[in-house]
Amino acid sequence: MNQISTFTNDERPWLRAVHEKKKTRSVQLGKSAIDSLVKEGKPVTLNNIHNRSKELDPTGKGIHPNTIKTNEELFDYYKQHSHTHKQRQTNxxxxxxxxxxxxxxxxxxxxxxxxxxxxxxxxxxxxxxxxxxxxxxxxxxxxxxxxxxxxxxxxx
Structure with missing residues (x-):
């Protein structure tokens, strides 16, 4: 039996808090992973951020590379510190x-x-x-x- 949800995003206020909490966790974890990589002099790549975030995350889950791409704030921070971003086309x-x-x-x-x-x-x-x-x-x-x-x- 297929049921179509009649809820819109505005009608689910209980999800806003959950989404905001996950978003801030991703941003904080991603920024700390990027800062850690920069501090060690390692390349800031999506895969390196993913692996480092697993090490830094107390739960061990880390953040997925697609999370970095879809989160505007985190992606901008990644572009600022990455030397390999868009390097393929330019160099x-x-x-x-x-x-x-x-x-x-x-x-x-x-x-x-x-x-x-x-x-x-x-x-x-x-x-x-x-x-x-x-x-x-x-x-x-x-x-x-x-x-x-x-x-x-x-x-x-």
Whole structure:
């Protein structure tokens, strides 16, 4: 039997106190875990905060990494102290695929490992994929023109 709850959040005042208590516990535990990591010189990552909060929590439960993401106050505090947050996009080394060289396309082996190739492409950014696609299309267009010219010369 499925019952649909007719209560709204405003009609459950007894839950507000519980939610507020859990929220303040998460913020306090998260901030103390971040401060502890900073003090020790360890990287402030979501996983490290989760593990450290388990150590600091008297109940041993700690806080989940998603709690850090969903709690605005705690997430802002995390961003202030984390050196790894958004580092992937900003400090990613330039890919050799962005270079306008057709040597990559000339050396393609038809028997290559497609699973590995897919994994390699999944790691690229959208801009790198677009650059690679444009490079491939340009290579195909140039070679198609060369092939058409050579076929015309053979039959002339």
């Amino acid at each position: 990613k080394p330039p890919s050799s695929l962005n270079m306008p060289q057709d040597t990559h396309l000339r050396r393609i082996n038809p028997n290559r490992n497609l699973v590995h190739l897919r994994q390699k492409y999944m790691k690229l950014t959208k801009q790198e994929l677009v650059a690679r696609l444009i490079q491939a299309e340009q290579f195909i267009a140039e070679n198609q023109t060369k092939w058409t010219a050579s076929m015309f010369e053979q039959f002339s």
